[in-house]
Amino acid sequence: MEFLVITAIKLALILFVFMTTLAYLQWVERKVIAHVQVRMGPSRVGPHGLLQPLADVIKLITKEGVMPPHVNKGFYLAAPFLAVFMALISISIIPFGTSLTIPAFQIGSTTFGPYTTMMELANVNVGILFVLAISSLGVYGIALAGWASNNKYALLGGLRSSAQMISYELPLSLALAAPLLSAGTLSLRGIADAQAGFYFGFIPKWAIFQGPFPQIFSFIIFVISSFAETNRVPFDLPEAENELVAGFHVEYSSMTFAAFFMAEYANMVTVCCVASLLFLGGWQPLWPVALGSNLFAPAIFFIAGALCLYHGINPARPFDRITLPVFAVVFFGLAGLFAFPPVVPVLMPIFWFLAKVGFLLFVFIWIRATLPRFRYDQLMGFAWKFLFPVALVNLLITGFLVALFS
Amino acid sequence: MDIFFFLLFAFIALIAAVNVVLQRHPISSALSLVGVMGSLAVLYLLLGAEFIAMAQMIVYAGAIMVLFVFVIMLLNAGTEERTGRSWLAQIFGVPAMIALLGLLCFFAYKVFPNAGFVKFGDFTGGGAKEIGYALFTDYLLPFEVTSILILIAIVGAIVLARKELD
Numbered sequence: 130m131e132f133l134v135i136t137a138i139k140l141a142l143i144l145f146v147f148m149t150t151l152a153y154l155q156w157v158e159r160k161v162i163a164h165v166q167v168r169m170g171p172s173r174v175g176p177h178g179l180l181q182p183l184a185d186v187i188k189l190i191t192k193e194g195v196m197p198p199h200v201n202k203g204f205y206l207a208a209p210f211l212a213v214f215m216a217l218i219s220i221s222i223i224p225f226g227t228s229l230t231i232p233a234f235q236i237g238s239t240t241f242g243p244y245t246t247m248m249e250l251a252n253v254n255v256g257i258l259f260v261l262a263i264s265s266l267g268v269y270g271i272a273l274a275g276w277a278s279n280n281k282y283a284l285l286g287g288l289r290s291s292a293q294m295i296s297y298e299l300p301l302s303l304a305l306a307a308p309l310l311s312a313g314t315l316s317l318r319g320i321a322d323a324q325a326g327f328y329f330g331f332i333p334k335w336a337i338f339q340g341p342f343p344q345i346f347s348f349i350i351f352v353i354s355s356f357a358e359t360n361r362v363p364f365d366l367p368e369a370e371n372e373l374v375a376g377f378h379v380e381y382s383s384m385t386f387a388a389f390f391m392a393e394y395a396n397m398v399t400v401c402c403v404a405s406l407l408f409l410g411g412w413q414p415l416w417p418v419a420l421g422s423n424l425f426a427p428a429i430f431f432i433a434g435a436l437c438l439y440h441g442i443n444p445a446r447p448f449d450r451i452t453l454p455v456f457a458v459v460f461f462g463l464a465g466l467f468a469f470p471p472v473v474p475v476l477m478p479i480f481w482f483l484a485k486v487g488f489l490l491f492v493f494i495w496i497r498a499t500l501p502r503f504r505y506d507q508l509m510g511f512a513w514k515f516l517f518p519v520a521l522v523n524l525l526i527t528g529f530l531v532a533l534f535s
Numbered sequence: 536m537d538i539f540f541f542l543l544f545a546f547i548a549l550i551a552a553v554n555v556v557l558q559r560h561p562i563s564s565a566l567s568l569v570g571v572m573g574s575l576a577v578l579y580l581l582l583g584a585e586f587i588a589m590a591q592m593i594v595y596a597g598a599i600m601v602l603f604v605f606v607i608m609l610l611n612a613g614t615e616e617r618t619g620r621s622w623l624a625q626i627f628g629v630p631a632m633i634a635l636l637g638l639l640c641f642f643a644y645k646v647f648p649n650a651g652f653v654k655f656g657d658f659t660g661g662g663a664k665e666i667g668y669a670l671f672t673d674y675l676l677p678f679e680v681t682s683i684l685i686l687i688a689i690v691g692a693i694v695l696a697r698k699e700l701d
Contacts, residue, residue, distance in 0.1 A: 268601050272601070
């Protein structure tokens with residue numbers, strides 16, 4: 130009973146945070162790309178366009194869903210559900226912090242607790258394989274959408290997507306295997322725990338720095354392949370507008386169209402979570418607590434708040450005088466949260482984990498704003514003739530050195 | 536609880552397997568086969584072989600069946616046409632199937648006379664470590680021979696494809 134209640138609470142919390150993240154990732158992406166291209170980005174709905182995701186959701190829900198006449202109805206309707214389902218389910222096994230203990234408390238005459246729970250929905254001992262299995266099933270949603278639409282552009286998009294995902298899954302899995310060798314476990318929590326500690330007291334033992342062979346190459350291969358797995362620029366051939374109109378989702382409208390976008394962003398978040406767990410040490414801090422890494426989070430929130438306050442006092446636009454001080458108060462509040470000692474051991478791991486995931490998401494968006502799209506034969510040649518051999522050699526060297534030094 | 540899940544997923548696997556044959560469109564058949572693979576993976580999981588279950592999902596449902604669907608989409612295979620069955624199949628089809636099933640059950644019972652239900656969690660040799668250990672010690676020769684066989688098949692496929700190109 131206790132387990133069920135705690136799991137239900139965690140489920141609701143994770144679902145809320147995840148869904149909000151997905152909605153606001155769109156806003157962040159548009160804003161970042163706009164600033165890279167020296168534009169304003171969304172700025173009309175709410176202060177700094179912050180209510181834009183809400184407006185988008187309302188627009189998409191109230192739009193008319195058009196069913197084209199010559200589609201294969203069953204598969205046409207099932208495809209977006211499949212894509213979203215496969216994209217959302219992986220988050221259930223991502224650990225995002227250490228354990229949380231709620232001390233015993235009294236309501237009326239009954240005493241509850243103490244409760245201890247790990248910060249994840251499920252600790253699966255083959256967690257990383259589960260992520261791989263689910264991500265490889267995600268192809269079906271896109272492939273079926275392309276095929277069932279009965280449209281040549283959609284079919285080409287679906288075909289490109291499945292070919293690309295099959296090809297890039299190989300370097301992705303090989304790049305994954307190398308840090309698994311040094312961690313010696315398949316559980317995501319175990320992998321993150323294996324990266325705790327520091328060399329010489331200040332270099333973190335994250336997989337990208339860890340001996341006997343630092344996994345920096347497999348990290349780069351993983352990130353490149355995950356661009357292709359999530360159909361992002363520069364590998365977004367399945368939805369190349371100038372060749373395929375829109376790719377596999379050309380016949381979709383309203384919520385079914387939104388479903389594909391949601392799946393893309395959810396896949397992005399999952400891939401970034403896996404990358405930070407496998408290569409960047411999950412919730413392990415960048416430098417030891419003894420050197421003051423616990424002060425990093427309040428400091429960064431304090432600086433952000435101070436910046437907002439400064440720009441609020443010297444506003445560039447008239448409404449900044451009201452909105453920026455509000456943001457400043459929010460940031461100061463977040464900084465103040467870290468002043469309570471009992472909260473720190475719970476919040477710091479979450480902060481580090483979210484910081485790493487956020488950084489990787491920013492890299493995804495940054496690259497989208499920077500790089501042009503690949504040509505299709507370049508994309509395939511790159512996967513098979515460069516990434517695959519490099520990943521294989523990296524795995525061989527890692528395996529050899531791990532066997533030698535353990 | 537485990538018997539409930541076993542029956543549920545065995546039933547789903549059977550329904551999907553029958554559906555593979557009954558469906559007239561190749562894509563529907565291929566997707567039913569994915570259903571069979573998925574329920575088999577759940578059955579492995581119920582036996583306590585979590586590594587095999589995940590490998591089943593990654594390799595069969597995730598890679599091989601995606602290739603099947605890919606090829607069907609690429610060739611744009613249409614719905615198959617029904618032709619009249621031969622009188623031989625109409626008369627003897629169902630009895631022959633029942634006889635075959637009976638024979639299978641009989642031999643299964645002969646070979647494993649005291650077979651019972653496996654309880655969830657009884658079997659613990661399904662982790663990655665145990666599988667890897669077994670593959671590289673007891674079953675090293677079959678494992679390597681299979682790898683070479685697959686390598687030959689890959690090389691053969693490439694040679695055949697190149698001939699088409701020239």
